[in-house]
Amino acid sequence: SAVISQKPSRDICQRGTSLTIQCQVDSQVTMMFWYRQQPGQSLTLIATANQGSEATYESGFVIDKFPISRPNLTFSTLTVSNMSPEDSSIYLCSVGDSATNEKLFFGSGTQLSVL
Amino acid sequence: SQQGEEDPQALSIQEGENATMNCSYKTSINNLQWYRQNSGRGLVHLILIRSNEREKHSGRLRVTLDTSKKSSSLLITASRAADTASYFCATPLTSMYSGGGADGLTFGKGTHLIIQP
Structure with a gap:
């Protein structure tokens, strides 16, 4: 299993500002995944972050709006820009199971409210 | 787009009863997984069933998979108040990336389960 620390756990932000969410894993992982869960909805994959390369974004998500950093194998950040x-x-970060690379482990999430 | 569709969207039962949730999906898969989410926080993996399996058990959980109907069910027996949560089925995004594995998962809309004490 993997232990994932995600922060902040929640924030209230003003329109037009940006927020950076951090995700720290207790072990080295190849891929980290960033998801969004809108109120009352399911999870939608924003992007996959590989260390040493550009993140791969899903349809409907762009780098200018959700820039991602992946400086090493245990850390990633997601920025929500011009909110x-x-x-x-x-917003949830997750990593694959290192043994089978099938199931995902999740951070506790960042609850973002934009006024 | 969502791969899985759960039903019901919401389910309220009495403690001690069994809870059954269903999931349908659209494309071929090599496995299907179920996750639980408490109070809008991080998801917890419950169980994974492979495409060549028809049924799997884990404690009070029983999962079935019917690949001909592209559907799965999650049964929670002898429910407890602590089982109150949202439950999601998920399938691999293998169509997006080569090599299979956890190249991300696509999640269904979820079933919100309430266990009444």
């Missing part, structure tokens, strides 16, 4: 109320969501 609007529509960005109010839970």
Whole structure:
């Protein structure tokens, strides 16, 4: 298993500002995944972050809005840029199981409210 | 787009009863997984069933998979108040990346389960 520390756990931000979410894993992992969960909805994959390369974004998500850093094998950040109320969501980082690379482990999430 | 669709969207039962949730998916898969989410926080992996398996048990959990119908069910027996949570099925995004494995998962819409004491 992997232990994932994600912070902040919640934040209230003003429209037009940016927030950077940090994700720290207790072991080295190849891929880290960033998800968004809008209120009352399911999880949607934003992007996959590989160490040493550009993140791969899913349809509907762009780097200018959600820049991602992956400086090493245990850490990643997701920035939500130029926020609007529509960005109010839970943001979750996750990593694959190192043994089988099938199931995912999740951080506790960042609950973001944009006013 | 969402791969899995759970039903019901919400389920409320009495403590001690069994809870059954269903999931349907659209494309071929090599495994299907179920996750639990408490109070909008991080998800916890519950169980994984492979495409060549029809049924799997883990404690009070029983999962079935019918690949011909592209559907799965999660049964929680003898429910407890602590089982109150949202439950999601998930399938691998293997169509997006080569090599299979945890190249991300796509999640269904979830079933919100409430266990009444």
